[in-house]
Amino acid sequence: MTPLTSPLHDRHLAAGAKLADFSGWSMPIEYAGGGVLAEHSAVRDGVGLFDVSHLGTGTVRGPGAAAFVDTCLTNDLSRIGPGQAQYTLCCVPDGEPGAGGVVDDLIVYVHGPDDVLLVPNAANAAEVLGRLADAAPAGIAVENRHAEVAVLAVQGPRSLQVLELLGVPGEIGxxxxxxxxxxxxxEVTVCRTGYTGEHGYELLVDADRAGETWDALLEAGQDLGIRPCGLGARDTLRTEMGYPLHGHELSRDITPNQARAGWAVGWRKPEFWGRQALTAEKEAGPARLLWGLKATGRGIPRPGMPVLDAAGERIGVTTSGTFSPTLRTGIALALLDAPAGVAAGAEVAVDVRGRPQAAEVVTPPFVPSHVR
Incomplete structure (x- = not known):
């Protein structure tokens, strides 16, 4: 199957981007003239611009739309109001196989009690919106707008300056x-959020205006050293923060409790998909927990590598792993068996292609966050 392309595909080709398939989309991994390390550093020290239009978009509209979404997704939408966004999870409902597992994690934008915008991940957008459409009562319409909306991310300590030069509002909470x-x-919807741990913004714009918006952002940030960034840098940045990636730290087999994402669950709500299964797991204690691993040897951990205790016994597996450009060493996120009793500071080893590499158990983030 031919991969889908972003509305900015021609810009990426002109910039010499290295493209790869990501959840069925042909997306830039890195750009000519620097690569992942330079793009990572631009975001940590200055400002970077990402195309994340592979992310899905959908609307839920009609009388009581926000209240309906609140009965489905985990977080408590009553805690926010119009003009605010919230990270939340779509879990497998009770009564289905794998109840409590994560179908997807997403951002919910509340325009009003009858108008909600959802931004799920690329691979799961159709299923999340389909489940909501199937559950929606009469009068509430769920619309998939994946092909109609582009999503750009302006990230880094100089991101506000870029928006100000462009005349886009950025002084928001x-x-x-x-x-x-x-x-x-x-017309752009600007949300102060992101996936890098830096002060930043995500901009939603109609797909047919994405190209000129991308060009205008690069032009506005030229003197600030803005750099287009690919999904390679996005991954190293989010891993340094310990942010989950669906399919790695969250999945149908990895619950919010195991991934330490219980903060995104409205435990006091009477209803959301997977509530009974997740509550029972929380009360019993999850069988495994997500930790960070910081390499003390030279090996670079990658996803799916066994984690060993001091006796060489397997106690878990890495879910993500990379070289940290900030720390100049390997880092990983890993699910470790709760009975192993590991704690921050413990010494473990990662089996890197048959060679145990020493690592220290840490609590993410690996580097300070500057999002608030």
Whole structure:
């Protein structure tokens, strides 16, 4: 099957991007003239621009739309109001195989009690929106707008300056959003959030205006050293923060309790998909927990590698692993068996292609976060 392409595909080709298939989309992994390390550093020290239009978008509209979504997804939407966004999870409902597992993690934008925008992950957008559509009562419409909306991320300590130069509103609170006009007249929804641990924004714009918005952002940030960044840097940045990636730290087989994402569950709510299974697991204690691993040897951990205790016994598996450009060493996220009793500071080993490599158990993030 031919991969789908972003509305910015021609820009990526012109910039010499290295493209790869990501959840069925042809997306830039890195750009010519620097690569992942330079792009990572641009975000930590200055500002980077990402195309994340592979992310899904969908609307839920009708009388009581927000209240309906709140009965399905884990987090408590009553804690936020119009103009605010919230990280949440779509879990497998009770009564289905794998109840409590994570179908997807996503961001919910609340425009009002009758108007909600969802931004799920690329591979899961159709299923999340399909499940909501199947469950929606009469009068509430769920619409998949994946092909209609582009998503750009401006991330880094100079991100606000770029938006100000473009005339886009940026002085907003964390996980808040506003709608404004970009430098070339395109209407954009600007949310102060991101996936890098830095001060930053995600911009939602109509797909047919994405190209000119991308160009305007690069032009506005030229003197600030803005750099287009690919999904390679996005992965190293999010791993340094310990942020989960669906299919790695969250999945149908990895629950929010195991992934330490219970903070995104409204435990006091009377209803959400998977509530009974997750509550029972929380009370019993999950069989495994997510930890960070910081390599003390030279090996670079990758996903799916066994984690060993001091006696060489397997106690878990890495879910993500990479070289940390900030720390200049290997780091990983790993699910470790709860009975192993590991704690921060413990010494373990990662089986890197048959060679045990020493690592220290840590509590993420690996580097300080600057999102708030």
């Amino acid at each position: 964390y996980m808040s959003f506003v709608t404004g006009t970009g430098g070339r007249g395109a």
